[in-house]
Amino acid sequence: MPDPVHPAMQKIPIGIDAIGMRRETDSMGAVDVPANRYWGAQTQRSLAHFAIGDDLMPKALHHAYGYVKKAAALVNGASGHLAHWKAKAICRAADEAIAGKLDDHFPLYVWQSGSGTQTNMNLNEVLSNRAIQLLGGEIGSKMPVHPNDDVNMGQSSNDTFPTAMHIAAILELENRLLPRAEALADAIEAKAEEWIDVVKIGRTHLQDAVPLTVGQEWSGYARQIRDALAGVRRAEGALFELAVGGAAVGTGLNAPPNFGADMAAKIAELTERPFVTAPNKFAAQASLDAMVCAMASLRGLAVALMKIANDMRWLASGPRCGLGELILPENEPGSSIMPGKINPTQSEAMVMVCIQVIGEDTATAFAGSQGNFELNTTRPIVINNFLHSARILGDASEKMRVYQIEGAVLNHAAIKAFLARSLMLATALTPLLGYDKAAIIVHKAASENLSLKEAALASGFISEKLYDETVDPQKMVGPVGALSV
Known part of the structure; x- marks a missing residue:
């Protein structure tokens, strides 16, 4: 049956040319709202x-919520539950929300109802009033597009807010964090390949150890990031399951048949992402398990990046009174009092970001444990923590790649000097002389301030020819062919 009324949607720019206040109403009565805003009571x-x-509340969540409201308008319009002209107006408003054009009309705080009801209604009111404006109606009248009856048709805050959370989380991961962290791993891997033949002294317990190559060391950094990103991608799987269709408690009350799947x-x-309906809406709404796991995967990435950032700080320490094996780009002055001082600021920023993410993961895990019966009511803090963590990890990864990794160079003189002075090269003597004799040589070199070779020859345990054949750092690093990262 054709719609009884077909208002023409007008080309009205975003915004309300009004001053002062207007009167809006909800189930509790009348409230005055700013006349130049789309939100309601x-x-x-x-x-x-x-x-x-x-x-x-993160703007990314509002953009994701726009997809929920647009999808609902399309599904309800296709099923005949919503007039096509209403659906079209809601979709137009939702597209503006998705594009960030209505951001000024989403003013709410993170610290609100744990179900996100206020944010859901914020979307409903804004899209309703914008649709009313497009249809030539009176803003605030709820006619001809009602925020609850039309924009929220078939929905509840309890199933749409977790749905918007998952959409926002996936888009933040796919559009920002994953590509930026992968680019960082690529840049580190390129340095590993460039420096694969540069032999250096290894360090364990912050003490000298046997040699390896710089490329081998950096291949470990790249692999750490790739392993952590694999964990993020595994955690993504559960985020593709959406709670929408469960309505208030998971039963789907007031939602049309097949609404969740549609x-x-x-x-x-x-x-253009592989979202599916959650197979069990009761779990999807009563728990935050998928978000908790996804947040834990961000913690895993933060742990890896913090280790790498701290190693860079150690390797670049100096330049004359530290290790000084790595020379980082000089991005900005490092001191307001010490002329010429340059600090490893990108690593420092990354360390702080990682500390923040680990803290937000702890809060998220605790929030995830606080579900009661059919609903977890700590959702706003969880999505705020997740989106913030993903955003700063992605940004920090990009800045570290551009301003630190790509411009880093080696101090070959320092690397060679440390290698020549190390006493741990004596490890190569152990198969030939045994552990005890090799230890005697090391202690003699250390106590008498001799080189390892001088101490070895003075011990009488080995000839110079055999020493030179045995203690060859290049032979001690193992195969340096293709790196596995």
């Missing part, structure tokens, strides 16, 4: 009740 109440700190399919189409 429930958003305004939240601004008063939850003005805690200055932590605002919504997941439409969201997959809109985002």
Whole structure:
């Protein structure tokens, strides 16, 4: 049956040319809201009740929520539950939300209802009023597009907020963190290949150890990052399962038949990502297990990156009174009082980012444990922590690659000097002389300030010819062919 009314959607720019306040209503009564904003009564109440700190809900979540609302309008329109002209207007408004064009109208704080109800209603009110404006109606009238009856049709905050969380998390991983961290691993691997034949002294317990090559050392860094990223990708799998369709408690009450599957399919189409409906909506809404696991994978990446960043700081320490094996790019002055001082600032920034991520993971894990019965009500802090962690890890990875790794060079003189002075080359003598005699040589060299060769020859345990054949650092590093990273 054709729609009884077909309002023409107008080409109205985003924004409301009004001053002062306007009156909006919700189930609790009337509220005055700023006349130049699209939000309504429930958003305004939240601004008063939850003005805690200055932590605002991430814009990425609002953009992801736009996909949820657009998918719902399309699914409800296709099924005949929503007039096509309404669906079209809601989709237009949702597209603007997805593109970030309505960001100024999403003002809510992280510290709100643990289900994210205020944020869901913020979306509903903004998209409703924007759709009303596009249809030539009166903003705030809820006519002809109602925030609950139309924009929120077939939905609940309890199933749409976790759905938007998963969409936002996937998009942040795929669009920012993963490509930037992979590019960092690529840059480190390129350095490993460049320096594969440069023999240096190894270090364990921060003490001298047997030799390896710089390339071998750096191949370990690249592999650490790749292993951590593999963990992130494994954790992604559960994020592709969406709670939408479960409604308030997972039963799907008030949602049309097949709504969850239809919504997941439409969201997959809109985002070009393999989203599917969660097989058990009760688990999807009562728990935060998928987000907890995904956040733990970010912690795993942070642990790897912190180790690498700290190694870079040690290797670049000096330049004259430290190890000084690595020369980092000189990006900015390092001191307000010491002229010429240059610090490993990219590594320092990365260390701080990793500390922050580990802390946010701890908070997320605790939040995940706080589900009660049919709903976990700590969702806002979890998505805020996850998106923040993914964002700063991605940004720090890019900055470290561009401003530290790609411009790093080796101090070959320092590397050769350390290698020549190391007493741990005596390890090569152990198969020939035995551990005890090799130890005698090391202790003699250390106590008498001799080179290892001088101490070995003075011991009478070995000839110079045999020593030179045996103690060859190049032979001690093993095969240096293709690196496995």
